[in-house]
Amino acid sequence: MSTDMPASAPQYQNGPQHQGAPQFHNAPQGQPIPPAPKKKGIVARILTAIIGIAVAGVVVYGINYFTSDAAQSKAGDCASVTGTNTKPEFKTVDCGSAEANYTIGQVLDSTTAKCASEYYDEYTETARRGPDSKLCLVPNLVEGSCYDLDSTTQMGYPAVDCGKAGTVKLVKLIKGSADESACGEGAPLTFPEPKTTLCFAPTESA
16 A cells, blocks of 8 residues: 655745636637726827817818808909898809899908908908908999989999989999099099999989
8 A cells, every 4th residue: 555645736935826816717828918998198188179179160160261252252253232231241143143233343351451442342251260351342333324322321322213312323434444534524433453433423303
């Protein structure tokens, strides 16, 4: 009868002790367990928010630009401007349209800039987020028609009855020239862009 005792299991005196640690029996052999994802730092979150706000601002600016007729207008375009001086309504139209009561003479870079002549009518549009617009407008009038130029509340100058008190008649319309002397005894209005001269004379009822 053998008296040999079974060999004792090897002891790892210096090894790490993991009493009570969870055992991952199903983890693939030889593959490390992936570390937990790191939390995004405060600086990274602030930068992300700033970038998001900046992108949103560009989008809003673009929408305001592409939905504004005034912002996209160019010198020489025609427009329909209705409403009152304090609340005008602006839209670009074909120059052959009956609605075209103005030609855009100048497009200014700032709402504080001044038109090249005091005779221009002005249209200013200010956007909270988007481009500000200031346009210098030449009224589209018809030679031989009469107008009430003293009307200060409505935009545009619709033709009126020549028998109405206070009206003037457009006796000469000269395009391509801004020359007051061309009006002779008539009362001139000249515009440098596009070069236009309007010559007026009082009506009998004026």
